[in-house]
Amino acid sequence: MGWQNILKNTIGEAGVMKEVEATLAEEYKEWSTTDVTVDGRAIHLIVQKGMGPHIACKITDRDGKTNMDEVLRTGANKIVDPKKLDAYIKVFMEMVKPTYRSLNWFYEVAETTNGIEIQLAGVLVEGKYGNIYRINTESLKSSGCYEVTTDEGYDICIEIAEEKPAGDNLLGLALGLLNDEQSSESIEGLTDYLSDSASVDCRVCSNYNEIQISEEQFTCNNCQATTTLTNIQFAPGFEADYEVEDAQGPDGRFQPEYSHHTEDIFFVGNKLFRINSPEEFDLTVRNSPELILEPTNSDIWIYDRTPYNEEGYELDMYEVQDKLLGDDDFIKFAVEHLEEDMGDIYHYLEYVNLSGNLWADDKGEFLDGDGNVRRGFYYERNRRMGIY
Ligand SMILES: [Zn+2]
Secondary structure, eight states: OOHHHHHHHTOOHHHHHHHHHHHHHHHOTTEEEEEEEEOSSEEEEEEEETTSOOEEEEEEOTTOTTOHHHHHOBTTBOOOOHHHHHHHHHHHHHHHHHHHHHHHHHHHHHHTSTTEEEETTEEEEEOTTSOEEEEEEEEEOTTSOEEEEETTSOEEEEOOOTTSOHHHHHHHHHHHHHTHHHHTTTSTTHHHHHHTEEEEEOTTTOOEEEEEGGGOEEEOTTTOOEEEEEEEEESSSEEEEEEEOOEEETTEEEOGGGTEEETTEEEETTEEEETTEEEEEEEEETTEEEEEOEEOSSSOEEETTEEEOTTSOBOOHHHHHHHSSSHHHHHHHHHHHOOOOHHHHHHHTTOEEEETTEEEOTTOOTTSSSSOTTTTBHHHHHHHHTOO
């Protein structure tokens, strides 16, 4: 028994991988294999050729041929049987062979094809109409695809066939991107990207808008709110994050998604306006944007013969009285705009009811007996104003 066998006898799992790597390096001299891992379902390799990109490869172990426990270990101890190690490496090499062969094939074709360029950062492909795609070969997404990034920085996830060796997949992908116009029908993800259009519902009003994706922004044709698209990707269908832009309102900037009323009408506080003409607004009852207030000549607004202030809050009679100059104005205002009973108004004014419609004002002078009895009698004023 030579020293190699003695070593093999005590080798652990990491040692097995070293053996595998050494055999790979010997077998595929032009490739450096920078990472080898094996799990229950697949062999994962990261390989590199010269100044080319790192390429992640997954070799699905459908038959469980590389299962460590089965192949290498005997019972609970982790001592390796040299015969089993040799058998393991043989199985391993058989399984990875199509992958390396396919990668060599990929390099051969790619290096002689216009429009495909192998770089350290990935495989660059120029599509038929000048679109530049970069295949990120360094990692496989959990969905099993190589990520493709467009010139604009969008990610396209293009499904690959898991049962095919890495080089076949890469070559198929590169050629598909090279002829992007033709292959868009079969490569899901390219379709939306090349058509540059999508149907998107407005985050403010739910209206569907046909948008041009590359604009990365759209204005809803119903509510006029502007939405910016971020994190655009094709995975494989068009997806993005939506951010509604702040807009100009009567009180400065506001967030349309929280202020939409109907169609292109928005409200901020109790101001109701169109997004494109924030200066022209209606005042409404607070928290009821459908109840539009009517202005009066005073600092008082009316809805349904009820008084409100500018902020849309209801005013009581004292507050109405405060905003008007004198009793005459108050009485006139009440008659014109409010639903108040005139008796209540006189009560607010603390007038004295003498009898029936006969009221005395608060001066207290008309009862002093000096003959000035008419001065405070409101029935007289009311008669002049045409109230009764
Ligand atoms: Zn909208």
